[in-house]
Amino acid sequence: MQPKLELLSLDLIARILDEAFQLMQKPGIKVQSAAAREMLIAAGASANGDVVNIPEKIIRKALETTPDEFCLYDRKGQPKVWYGGDAVQFDPGSSGVHILDPDTLEHKTSYTPDLARVVKVAEMLPEYAAQSTAIVCNEVPKTIGDFYRLYVVLMYSQKPIVTGSFSVQNLPIMFDMLGLFAGGRQALADKPQAVFDVCPSPPLIWSDFGANNLIELAKARVPAQLISMPLAGAAAPVTLLGSVVQHAAESLSGIAIHQLANPGAPIVWGGAPAIFDMRHGTTPMGAIETAMIDAAYAQVGKSLNLPTHAYLGASDAKVVDAQAGLESGVTAIIGALAGINMISGAGMLDFLACQSPEKLVVDAEGIGMALRLVAGIQVRTETLATALFEGINFKGDFLKQKVTRDLFSKEQHLPSSVIDRDSIRGWQASGSPDTFARAKTRTRELLAAYEPPCYSPEQERELRTMVENLARKAGMDALPKLG
Amino acid sequence: MTDELFQKMSQSILDGDSDAAIALAKQAIDSGIDPLEAISKGFVVGVNQVGESFACGQAFLPELVMAGEAMKAAVATLEPEMQKRGTSRQVYGKVVLATVEGDIHEIGKTLVGTMLSASGFQVYDLGVDVPTAKIIEKVKEVDADLVGLSALLTTTMVKQKEVIDELDKLGLRKKVKVMVGGAPVTKDWVQKIEADGYSEDAIGAVGLAKRLVGVV
Numbered sequence: 001m002q003p004k005l006e007l008l009s010l011d012l013i014a015r016i017l018d019e020a021f022q023l024m025q026k027p028g029i030k031v032q033s034a035a036a037r038e039m040l041i042a043a044g045a046s047a048n049g050d051v052v053n054i055p056e057k058i059i060r061k062a063l064e065t066t067p068d069e070f071c072l073y074d075r076k077g078q079p080k081v082w083y084g085g086d087a088v089q090f091d092p093g094s095s096g097v098h099i100l101d102p103d104t105l106e107h108k109t110s111y112t113p114d115l116a117r118v119v120k121v122a123e124m125l126p127e128y129a130a131q132s133t134a135i136v137c138n139e140v141p142k143t144i145g146d147f148y149r150l151y152v153v154l155m156y157s158q159k160p161i162v163t164g165s166f167s168v169q170n171l172p173i174m175f176d177m178l179g180l181f182a183g184g185r186q187a188l189a190d191k192p193q194a195v196f197d198v199c200p201s202p203p204l205i206w207s208d209f210g211a212n213n214l215i216e217l218a219k220a221r222v223p224a225q226l227i228s229m230p231l232a233g234a235a236a237p238v239t240l241l242g243s244v245v246q247h248a249a250e251s252l253s254g255i256a257i258h259q260l261a262n263p264g265a266p267i268v269w270g271g272a273p274a275i276f277d278m279r280h281g282t283t284p285m286g287a288i289e290t291a292m293i294d295a296a297y298a299q300v301g302k303s304l305n306l307p308t309h310a311y312l313g314a315s316d317a318k319v320v321d322a323q324a325g326l327e328s329g330v331t332a333i334i335g336a337l338a339g340i341n342m343i344s345g346a347g348m349l350d351f352l353a354c355q356s357p358e359k360l361v362v363d364a365e366g367i368g369m370a371l372r373l374v375a376g377i378q379v380r381t382e383t384l385a386t387a388l389f390e391g392i393n394f395k396g397d398f399l400k401q402k403v404t405r406d407l408f409s410k411e412q413h414l415p416s417s418v419i420d421r422d423s424i425r426g427w428q429a430s431g432s433p434d435t436f437a438r439a440k441t442r443t444r445e446l447l448a449a450y451e452p453p454c455y456s457p458e459q460e461r462e463l464r465t466m467v468e469n470l471a472r473k474a475g476m477d478a479l480p481k482l483g
Numbered sequence: 484m485t486d487e488l489f490q491k492m493s494q495s496i497l498d499g500d501s502d503a504a505i506a507l508a509k510q511a512i513d514s515g516i517d518p519l520e521a522i523s524k525g526f527v528v529g530v531n532q533v534g535e536s537f538a539c540g541q542a543f544l545p546e547l548v549m550a551g552e553a554m555k556a557a558v559a560t561l562e563p564e565m566q567k568r569g570t571s572r573q574v575y576g577k578v579v580l581a582t583v584e585g586d587i588h589e590i591g592k593t594l595v596g597t598m599l600s601a602s603g604f605q606v607y608d609l610g611v612d613v614p615t616a617k618i619i620e621k622v623k624e625v626d627a628d629l630v631g632l633s634a635l636l637t638t639t640m641v642k643q644k645e646v647i648d649e650l651d652k653l654g655l656r657k658k659v660k661v662m663v664g665g666a667p668v669t670k671d672w673v674q675k676i677e678a679d680g681y682s683e684d685a686i687g688a689v690g691l692a693k694r695l696v697g698v699v
Contacts, residue, residue, distance in 0.1 A: 136637075201587060353667075
């Protein structure tokens with residue numbers, strides 16, 4: 001039995017959806033894309049300027065065609081990530097603009113080698129089922145920043161990718177890049193290797209870019225991941241439930257636009273909400289209430305049979321310290337117990353602004369624990385205990401049993417050297433390292449052991465040439481040196 | 484009697500109670516109290532107190548914002564009487580506020596606007612995603628003393644510099660002080676783009692604005 005955290009009663013889910021439907025009618029949703037407005041109006045919505053009043057029936061119809069599950073594939077075409085049901089998987093947080101310098105602890109502007117390092121570390125850690133385009137490479141013009149990040153990830157990773165575009169024009173480029181490995185656009189639609197984040201703007205707005213992004217993803221049948229981000233108390237109602245209703249209205253209206261563009265295209269009920277810190281005016285990702293909003297909206301999504309995503313497992317601390325550990329660990333566990341299919345956020349500090357490979361390594365331990373927890377307590381032996389007591393005769397001799405040897409690594413999650421379970425003498429003998437020091441060592445070890453994916457030279461050349469040509473058009477004579 | 488009324492005015496701001504503030508402002512007009520006195524001895528006392536509480540961690544943003552809204556309501560109620568008497572509230576300076584082009588984050592900027600206007604500045608808030616040309620146009624139109632530029636993205640921060648460069652080009656830079664704000668803004672950035680100052684929060688922004696126009 002997979003243990004579960006449910007914060008909402010069925011009655012409350014029904015009320016949330018009911019009020020979300022009411023909001024979509026009044027005040028309606030501001031849809032700033034003419035194409036999306038036209039589709040909604042043709043389907044029976046009414047509009048006043050760019051505000052569209054969307055009747056429930058349009059949403060209900062869209063929900064009939066959304067797939068309740070789909071897979072993401074690796075570069076070799078193997079299914080590796082399962083969206084749907086209560087599958088729980090993790091990927092590093094994305095779009096950081098800083099990287100934590102492990103030696104000086106400065107938050108430095110991030111560049112290509114930093115992204116390469118993050119991707120390599122995540123590639124080595126099985127706790128990460130997918131990669132993300134984890135940081136912005138600041139030496140590259142913003143106009144090509146989205147597909148350039150994807151290029152770096154593709155060069156260093158075989159895993160499925162959580163990504164997103166910065167402009168609608170760049171989407172086809174990113175499809176073609178992924179298509180190089182999938183075997184063309186059609187093959188990419190059949191066996192997608194990436195999911196694309198798409199964000200409404202709180203409260204209740206679909207920007208021109210966001211809505212058109214949804215339409216193009218639907219047409220290409222490349223999975224879209226809705227990232228609604230109510231900011232409770234600032235850009236959303238202060239109550240957790242009020243924010244969950246807003247999340248539902250923004251997400252459902254997005255699903256309507258998406259399914260009208262191409263019924264049956266895959267879409268994920270995701271988000272990155274937060275409460276609003278009333279002292280500093282910041283958006284704490286590590287707050288318990290932030291995680292509660294996530295768990296609650298995931299439950300709403302599950303009631304509609306939709307695959308789910310959330311932004312958890314990140315911290316607002318500025319270094320990889322006790323706060324970072326507790327916020328990341330606690331929220332990762334909440335996400336896992338909520339049965340969220342893809343949980344993004346690992347490695348992130350400072351309100352998702354800063355990535356750290358060392359934190360990624362620490363977070364992998366928390367994720368290992370979370371995954372162990374959701375694997376649950378299982379019956380592995382015929383009798384639970386009585387047969388295991390045969391021959392024991394009141395002695396602590398279970399270590400000698402064959403069953404101990406057979407089952408210990410299934411029953412126990414075996415942590416890496418980042419987790420200290422040494423005796424105090426052993427710990428002292430190894431130099432009394434704290435968590436961060438152990439994480440730095442392990443990061444170095446992982447980077448040394450990393451091996452790049454074996455692509456054919458033609459594939460690699462084709463990808464590089466494609467990106468080089470586009471970069472040249474954007475005014476870059478040569479691509480930055482990779483990691 | 485009048486002292487009691489001033490006390491109530493200050494309290495209405497502390498409570499963030501716009502209705503009470505409006506009622507008290509009307510009461511002041513009816514009893515012939517000078518509106519300027521009602522502001523300086525009554526309402527402003529509350530604003531300052533909330534600001535101080537916030538600065539030392541005892542008040543939170545919702546209290547700050549509601550106090551600002553109540554102040555705005557009180558001043559608006561007193562406005563016609565001030566006109567009748569041919570007086571006006573002392574304005575510390577005229578501020579043009581905007582979130583720069585390409586950036587739609589407005590919470591911080593709006594907060595600064597509320598607190599500046601509660602503290603006696605004339606605020607022209609142009610909203611979000613405002614092109615440089617539009618900011619400059621407004622600065623010229625209202626003969627602004629200050630410009631406040633918000634940017635929450637490292638990618639849009641550069642627009643803060645663009646506005647400063649443009650002011651420079653037009654020879655307005657000496658007259659118009661520029662404050663910048665937003666999560667990615669640092670002291671280094673302020674120096675690099677030669678802005679006149681930045682603040683971590685809305686209360687700090689009020690202090691900064693007062694310093695820049697030479698009130699304190």
